[in-house]
Amino acid sequence: MIQRGLREHIEETGRVFEKFGLTPMQGRIMAYFANSDKPEATFSELVDFFRASKSSISTSLNYLLSIKMIDYKTYAAERRKYFFITDGFFRIYFMQLLDNIQQLKELCYKTVSMRSSEYPEVSEKILKWIEGANIFEESIKNILENIKKF
Numbered sequence: 511m512i513q514r515g516l517r518e519h520i521e522e523t524g525r526v527f528e529k530f531g532l533t534p535m536q537g538r539i540m541a542y543f544a545n546s547d548k549p550e551a552t553f554s555e556l557v558d559f560f561r562a563s564k565s566s567i568s569t570s571l572n573y574l575l576s577i578k579m580i581d582y583k584t585y586a587a588e589r590r591k592y593f594f595i596t597d598g599f600f601r602i603y604f605m606q607l608l609d610n611i612q613q614l615k616e617l618c619y620k621t622v623s624m625r626s627s628e629y630p631e632v633s634e635k636i637l638k639w640i641e642g643a644n645i646f647e648e649s650i651k652n653i654l655e656n657i658k659k660f
Contacts, residue, residue: 530603535570543595550592601657604650611647615640
């Protein structure tokens with residue numbers, strides 16, 4: 511891909527990563543690694559490519575490192591870090607999704623316990639949400655098991 515086409519494609523792919531809960535810069539960094547021919551990049555290369563502030567790139571890299579979507583390595587004779595994507599994107603995303611489902615289920619149970627008995631049909635609907643969440647949760651756990659095999 512030529513540089514202009516690559517830049518546009520990274521922007522487009524970055525917006526998709528945002529839908530997974532990443533900030534625009536985090537999404538674009540993930541898209542950069544997913545779409546660039548080079549398997550790794552230095553901090554300076556990322557700053558130059560995105561024409562963004564060092565602070566913005568640094569904050570995004572630190573977050574992506576903390577959730578293990580990217581990692582880095584160094585080479586013996588150099589002081590620079592070379593960042594690269596890990597293979598854990600979907601595992602990490604699904605683990606976060608499971609956590610969100612669990613939190614929502616707990617709040618739903620609490621909601622049902624706090625409701626009056628005057629309108630039981632609403633509580634019944636909330637309990638059906640929980641049933642659906644349980645099915646979804648089990649499916650995600652199965653997906654995670656299959657991902658581990660790769």
